[in-house]
Amino acid sequence: MHSTERLGEPKVASAQRTIEALNPDVEVKAYEERLTSENVERILGDGWDVIVDGADNFPTRYLVNDASVWHGIPVVHGSIYRFEGQATVFNPGAGPCYRCLFPTPPPPELAPSCAEGGVLGVLPGIIGSLQANEALKLLLGIGDTLQGRLLLFDALAATFDEVTVKRDPNCPVCGEQPTITEYVDYVEFCQAVRP
Numbered sequence: 161m162h163s164t165e166r167l168g169e170p171k172v173a174s175a176q177r178t179i180e181a182l183n184p185d186v187e188v189k190a191y192e193e194r195l196t197s198e199n200v201e202r203i204l205g206d207g208w209d210v211i212v213d214g215a216d217n218f219p220t221r222y223l224v225n226d227a228s229v230w231h232g233i234p235v236v237h238g239s240i241y242r243f244e245g246q247a248t249v250f251n252p253g254a255g256p257c258y259r260c261l262f263p264t265p266p267p268p269e270l271a272p273s274c275a276e277g278g279v280l281g282v283l284p285g286i287i288g289s290l291q292a293n294e295a296l297k298l299l300l301g302i303g304d305t306l307q308g309r310l311l312l313f314d315a316l317a318a319t320f321d322e323v324t325v326k327r328d329p330n331c332p333v334c335g336e337q338p339t340i341t342e343y344v345d346y347v348e349f350c351q352a353v354r355p
């Protein structure tokens with residue numbers, strides 16, 4: 161998506177340029193703003209067919225999850241940390257959601273800071289390509305998606321593993337008696353980390 165010469169340019173603008181250069185037929189709708197409880201309805205409640213979540217922070221992940229459940233939009237989830245990556249599909253009503261697995265964010269002292277986390281440079285490409293594959297299958301209605309399966313990639317061992325993930329009837333958002341019924345703005349952990 162991005163290159164060294166675009167350092168300092170908003171990532172959303174850089175991504176738009178790259179996608180349009182790859183395929184001018186794609187209509188890109190860019191939002192240059194951080195997702196919050198104030199704008200999530202306007203941005204995600206707009207009749208999307210699928211959400212590909214590549215967020216790098218917990219507040220965005222939870223906003224995306226809750227919007228997806230309330231609007232019935234499947235989410236292709238991907239995450240990376242150091243030498244490992246994960247991918248799955250959260251399909252509201254049919255499979256687990258993000259909160260079925262992680263009901264609330266970890267306390268800030270347990271979350272690795274962005275500075276000490278770091279990530280092997282090729283991981284976004286590997287996990288991102290897996291996510292694109294899932295998005296295409298969801299849109300085309302073909303194949304078996306990662307719904308109910310969490311795919312784990314270990315870059316150092318070069319292995320893929322898979323664990324079954326189930327819907328939690330006590331999930332605070334998609335469970336039988338939801339306790340979270342409006343958007344929550346969690347604190348952005350990494351803002352507290354001094355360079």
Ligand SMILES: [Zn+2]
Nearest residue numbers: 257260331334
């Ligand atoms: Zn759930």
